[in-house]
Amino acid sequence: MKPFDYRRADDVAAAVALLSRDREAVFLGGGTNLVDHLRLGVATPGLLVDITRLPLDRIEELPDGGVRVGGTVRNSDLAADPLIRERYPVLSQALLSGASGQLRNLATTGGNLLQRTRCVYFQDVTTACNKRVPGSGCSALEGYQRYHAILGASPDCIATHPSDMAVAMAVLDAVVQVTGPDGERAVPLGDFHRLPGDEPQHDTVLRHGELVTAMDLPALPDGMTSLYRKVRDRASYAFALVSVAAALDVRDGVVADVRIALGGVAHKPWRAARAERELRGAPATDDSFRRAAEAELSAAQPVAGNAFKVPLARNTLVATLRELTGRTPR
Amino acid sequence: MTTTDRRFPPRAVGTPLDRLDGHAKVTGTARYAYEQPVDAPAYLHAVQATVARGRITAIDTEAAEAVPGVLAVLTHHNAPRLADTGDAELAVLQSDAVAFRGQIIGGVVATTSETARYAASLVRTTYDEQPHDTGLRADRDDLYAPEKVNGGYATDTAQGDVEAALAAAAVTVDRTYSTAMYHNNPMEPLTTVACWADGELTLHDSTQGVHMVRSQVAPLFRLETEQVHVVSPHVGGGFGSKGTPHAPVVLAAMAAHLVPGRPVKFALTRQQMFSLAGYRTPTVQRVRLGADRDGRLAALSVDAISQTSRIKEFAEQTAVPSRTMYAAPHRRTTHRVARLDVPVPSWMRAPGECPGMFGAEVAMDELADACGVDPVELRVRNEPETDPESGLPFSSRNLVACLREGARRIGWERRDPTPRARYEEGRLVGLGVAASVYPVLWMPGSSATVRAGADGRYTVSIGAADLGTGTWTALTQIAADALDVPVERVELRIGDTVFPPASVAGGSSGITAWGSAVVHAARRMRESFGESPHEGAEATGETGDNPATERFAMYAFGAQFAEIRVHPETGEVRVPRLVGVFAAGRIVNPKTARSQLIGGMTMGLSMALHEQSYFDDHVGQVANHDFAEYHIATNADVDRIEASWLDEDDPHVNPMGTKGIGEIGIVGTAAAVANAAYNATGVRVRDLPITLDKFLDS
Known part of the structure; x- marks a missing residue:
């Protein structure tokens, strides 16, 4: 790995200041993704600013009934937190379906949100990748596509965002709290990650020097139950082929309210707005669920190596919504 | 001398002695x-x-x-x-x-x-x-017949008239199967410390x-x-x-x-293991079976294709196990190889048998289905009296007993032969069976030295290897019995060229070869120095020739049974139970043996469901070259794996009566799982791995 300097930040302002005067500096959280990238040469920063000692490791209730999760809360702590388990089971489930126990003990909330695609070409500096080296080409277009996008991709990049946690946060309408050189701002999670377009090198709207200090989780409306369902190639320690985060409120057999986000299918957690619209007011039946899934996936543009994800996403969405209604199949 | 002329009564052999190197390993003091x-x-x-x-x-x-x-x-x-x-x-x-x-x-x-x-x-x-050209396809026009295939076996064999027998057969199966490219990935990569x-x-x-x-x-x-x-x-x-x-x-x-004068340390990264440590070639296997309506084979034909590198030939002996498994008067096997711009393939646990028994044993399941004969019964019906191609009698062959015992253990009578007939707890459930086989290889050229110490202690030296398999323990047990002393009196020394030459730990031959040398050395010690040798007395023994290998076909056999559960909507596959029953001669240490067999079956399960090196023909390398993307079964994927064995007394193989157990556990597992998947879903997966997309309707 390329030699680098290391500094430990004592407070948020100092951390932001260290980055804002050095284009080669990056924040170091749990390091579960960044340290791999240092070894692989995918990231070659000149300075690591360690933010794990910042006072951002708390989970606290907000006056409006929501919960604020600090940016350096460890994934395992967040998953096990009683408040999270009780109010946002979808988030706890998503976290526990990700990575391994050892990785979750290290990984931070902010880092999870900012983790980079696991596209094999992005992680191999000997191959072309527009995300890693803009303009170099996309090896995945003719290569290994099993973990790649079916929605919202571009001719420049078909990578997916690998996070489970972020998919759950998308369905929870989380708001990302950011502090940067120009002060603080709040970014709704749905606007935080980008689609690749012709600038796949930018995963998010975050600017250099901006630090994720917290994620605010609004309370789920009364009557909504939530669930995270991850489908993958092995039972543990694999990224999602498709995942579904859903929250559902059924009254008198009719969908009163619903939120759906898909993981493993796009460059960002994919909020299935079209499926949600189809479902609101519809009977809570397999037929409705299937129609809604098909409506959402009508925009899908799979490639040869991941065409199976379209029926997989459809079927997984139907099964997840059905499970939320408490019914058994058939 | 012949190494099988005298046998010793087992005392330490057959007991589940704890690993002698276990404490050092779990406390981190065993140095790699x-x-x-x-x-x-x-x-x-x-x-x-x-x-x-x-x-x-x-x-x-x-x-x-x-x-x-x-x-x-x-x-x-x-x-x-x-x-x-x-x-x-x-x-x-x-x-x-x-x-x-x-x-x-x-x-x-x-x-x-x-x-x-x-x-x-x-x-x-x-x-x-x-x-560059890296794509292995069956329709390449530059496939060639190698002079021999790995193991020194003939490239092609033929008996009778296969085409005529196939044409005349009441029931035929003609299918093409494929296994993926797999990479050996021991926890410890290739490492060396070199010093001049x-x-x-x-x-x-x-x-x-x-x-x-x-x-x-x-x-x-x-x-x-x-x-x-x-x-x-x-x-x-x-x-x-x-x-x-x-x-x-x-x-x-x-x-x-x-x-x-300065030592240099070198360890491959995990990514480098995917181009510099060998791998198992992908294979394409066309299997043709011709049988009567009761499933009795008249014709058996296997045509196998694999790849090798431009700079070095390695020809996987994919069709070789089919030369031994079942009786059929008309038979043929062929191997063809594509020379490509790819890394050098090499040995991976049970080369030949492991990939070859996928196509062959799925084809038997297809034949059972086509004839309406139970898959266990079909195999029993085609049991040969002698080794089908060599004509030699088997030194021992207990495949049928393994099939019967495995069927009993898994509850085979519960299996409904109709696919998609069992639906439990939201999953399609199925059972499948496949046979296992591995040759008993005789590797001459090892020698061992026994040196008498004080107080009736002995040092036994041989340049053998322990890959984590249990050599330290099992060879000590053999030495103790050969010297007729308790294991505590034997100090084993292995893993160093200062000790006498030993054949490589491969082909499941280690214990057989090294043990034979140790037994010979112990016998010499007693012959030369009696029951109470003076301190410093030394005797050396060799693994010589075993003339019995000319008179008998020597193989270990086994039967593997899988229970599978498939999600009807997502296609997710789980294997809650694997049962393996083996007949592999005398088991030296039941504890380490069970680990070996379970390990092989786990690796077979991993091959069945997960493992696949995705070779990107545009880039010219394995794309998924790390453990996040090259999937090996995790603990969560492995549920009940039960390995057991039959008591088998084979007087011909070697003085210990061992057949070798390092590889047979991985042979047949993937076929058993694929056959169970067909029973559960009605979907016949002929191309590994058995991933969820293969069960999805568009």
Whole structure:
């Protein structure tokens, strides 16, 4: 790995200041993704600013009934937190379906949100990748596509965002709290990650020097139950082929309210707005669920190596919504 | 002498002795190659080709050499000239030619491993790149018949008239199956610590055979065999990847040559394991079966295709197990190979049998289905009286008993032969069976020394290997019984070329070969020095020839049963239960043996459901070259795996009556799982792995 300097930040302002005067500096959280990238040469920063000692490791209730999760809360702590388990089971489930126990003990909330695609070409500096080296080409277009996008991709990049946690946060309408050189701002999670377009090198709207200090989780409306369902190639320690985060409120057999986000299918957690619209007011039946899934996936543009994800996403969405209604199949 | 003329009564043999090296391993004090404490080590990192075919036109090492801490940069310009031993895989840095992507084209030696790796990334290479060809397909027009296939077997065999018998058969199966490319990935990658002193070379190497490394490395450097010392007391898994020297050990020795007197440490990264440590070739297998309505085979034909590299031939013996399994008067097997711009394939646990028994045993399931005969019964009906192709009697063959016992254990009577008939807890449930086979290989050329110590103690020395398999323990048990003393009186010494030569730990032959030498040495000790030898008395024994191998066909057999559960909507596959029953001669240590068999079955499960090296033909390399993307079964994927064995007394195989158990556990597992998947879903998966997309309707 390329030699680098290391500094430990004592407070948020100092951390932001260290980055804002050095284009080669990056924040170091749990390091579960960044340290791999240092070894692989995918990231070659000149300075690591360690933010794990910042006072951002708390989970606290907000006056409006929501919960604020600090940016350096460890994934395992967040998953096990009683408040999270009780109010946002979808988030706890998503976290526990990700990575391994050892990785979750290290990984931070902010880092999870900012983790980079696991596209094999992005992680191999000997191959072309527009995300890693803009303009170099996309090896995945003719290569290994099993973990790649079916929605919202571009001719420049078909990578997916690998996070489970972020998919759950998308369905929870989380708001990302950011502090940067120009002060603080709040970014709704749905606007935080980008689609690749012709600038796949930018995963998010975050600017250099901006630090994720917290994620605010609004309370789920009364009557909504939530669930995270991850489908993958092995039972543990694999990224999602498709995942579904859903929250559902059924009254008198009719969908009163619903939120759906898909993981493993796009460059960002994919909020299935079209499926949600189809479902609101519809009977809570397999037929409705299937129609809604098909409506959402009508925009899908799979490639040869991941065409199976379209029926997989459809079927997984139907099964997840059905499970939320408490019914058994058939 | 014949090694089977006298047998000893087992006492320690057959008991579940705890691993003698267990305490050292769980407390972290067992030293592996890379962990050898050496003075002031330097560290090596390999530079690899980034094109799949071509010539290096320039290699700029200036930036790498300028990095503080860099001691030397090796390229084909300054590398020591090696003698040509005819093995192009080991001719490291001897020319500007690139034969596959990932081939070693240089190395950086530095004071830290991080510095070496960083400097290696600064080496700039330009190539005269030529179009590469890496795709294995059955319709290639350049497939060729190798002279022999791995193991020294004939490339093709034929008896009777297969085509006529197929044409006349009441029921036929004609299907093509494929297995994926797989990479041996022991926890411990290939590692070497190399040091030159006084013109001699010492290698602490992670290897399946210290003497094998010595005998192949010495001539490269124009050394006498005795001038190379190889040490390897503990090995963190091999699975064949350490069964023959690959390029990295040569690079390490070269690098150390540039810093004489200073040891050089070298470990491959996980990614590098996917191009420099061998792998199991993908295979395409066309299997044709012709039978009467009761499933009795008249014709059996297997045509297997595999790949090899441009620089070295390795021809997987995929069709060989079909020469032994079932009776059929008309039969043929063929092997064809494509020579491609790919890394060098090599041994991976049960080469030949492991991939070959996928197509063959799924085809038997298809035949059972077509005839309406129970798959267990079908195999019993086709049991041969003698080895079908050689005509030799079997020294022992208990496949039928394994099938019956396995069927009893898994509850085979619950199986509904109609696919999709069982639906439980939201999953489609099925059962499947497949047979296992592995030859009893006789490897001559090992010797062992027994030395009498004080107080009735003995030191037994042999340059054997323990890959984590239990050699330390099992060989001690054999020595104790051969000397007729308690195991506490035996001190075993292995894993070092200072000890007598031993054959490589491969082909499930280790205990058979080394144990035979140990028994012979013990016998000599008693013959020469009696029951109370003086301290310092020494006797040496050899693994000689076993004439019985000319008179008998020698194989271990087994039967594997799988229960599978498939999600009807997502296609997710789980295997809650695997049952394996084996007939593999005498079991030396039931505890380590069970671990070996369960380990093999787990690896077979992993092959069935997960493993696949995705070779990107555009880029020219394995795309998913790390453990996040190359999926190996996790604990969560492995539920109940039950391995057991039948008591089998085979007087012909060797003095211990052992057949070898390192590989048979992986043979047939994937077929059993695929057959269970068909029973559960009605979907016949003929191409591994059995992933969820294969069960999805569009």
